[in-house]
Amino acid sequence: MTHSLVDPQSLPVELRPYLEDLVQRTRAVCGSHLVSVFAVGSIALADYRHGRSDIDVAVITDPALPADAVRELAQSVAHPALPCPAAGLELVVYDAHFAAHPSDAAGYLLDLNTGPLLSNRASFDATQAPAFWYVIDRSIAYQTGRLLFGSPVRQVIAAPTRHDLLTAILASVREHTDGDGHLADNQVLNGCRSVAFCRTGSWLAKREAAQLIAASEDEFRPLIETALRSFQRPRATAFALPSADVRTFLLWVRERIEESII
Structure with a gap:
């Protein structure tokens, strides 16, 4: 069997066959237009928790990829056509010209959410x-993206x-504060x-970030420690x-971010 993954041993063992199939299906659809596939999110930050975490994947294609190929890719890798072993797959496709330049836009060709626990x-x-x-x-991809x-x-x-x-980041915290459908432990850990x-200039795994903030903020330590225990559960x-x-x-998190923007 021909393997597509760059370094399968660096990936969570529960995900290796799935990511192999995902990459092969992406290659089959995109052909020579495919530039890169890499994992972001919890896999990139070495914090994947099976049964809790999503699989986050970015796909980079050259700008000549036909629009019908993008739609074909969405169908090919959607659950249950490709059964997702995690809570869900969040896959984003960018064209290479957009991805190569800093931007504050969403900029995707495809944003696919699919899986057992995702609509x-x-x-x-x-x-x-x-x-x-x-x-x-x-x-996160630029810092620690895991090349597939x-x-x-x-x-x-x-x-x-x-x-x-x-x-x-400030917009994301506002969404976690006022939006619907967020798990409380995830709200707290993403805030951490x-x-x-803002303090380190680097993205940390949720648990590592939570431990850092809990160590310095006595007022919030009990809440953060409870969120960490909850994060261990499905x-x-x-x-x-x-x-x-x-x-x-x-709200305290928002104030810290606003101070960093000024």
């Missing part, structure tokens, strides 16, 4: 999506500017990761953290 959704219009998630993902296939990550994707990234980035059995405490913490 199937395929978007082909980047102007209809809030940009901040994509800016953050591209920053093709050209090295930093040869094909540019890091956002610091101002654009901090603005995106946002403050940790999504369906996550703890229901006190909503008022979560909101107070996220």
Whole structure:
């Protein structure tokens, strides 16, 4: 069997066959237009938790990829056509010209959410999506993206500017504060990761970031430690953290980010 993955031994063992199939299907659809495939999110940050984490993947193609191939790719890798072993797959396709330049836009050709615990959704219009998630993902990709296939990550994707990234982080915290459907432990841990980035200039795994913030912020330590314990559990059995405490913490997070932007 011909293997497509650059370094399968560096990936979570539960995901290796799936990512192999994902890359092979992407190659079959995109052909010579495929430039790179790499993992971002929890895989890139070495913090993947099976049964809890999503699989986050970015695909870079040359700008000549036909639009019908993008739609074919969405169908080919969607669950259950390609059964996802994780909570879900979040796959984003960018053309290489867009990816090579810093941007505060979403900029994707395809944004696919699919999997056992995600509602199937395929978007082909980047102007209809809030940009901040994509800016953050591209920053994580530039820092520690895990190459699965093709050209090295930093040869094909540019890091956002610091101002654009901090603005995106602030927007993400506002979404976690006021938006619906977020797990409480994830709200807290993403807040920790946002403050940790402002302090260190690097993306840390959620647990590492939470430990950093808990060590320095006595007021929030009990909430953060409870969020960490909840994060060890499957999504369906996550703890229901006190909503008022979560909101107070996220408002504090917003203030720290606003101080960094100024």
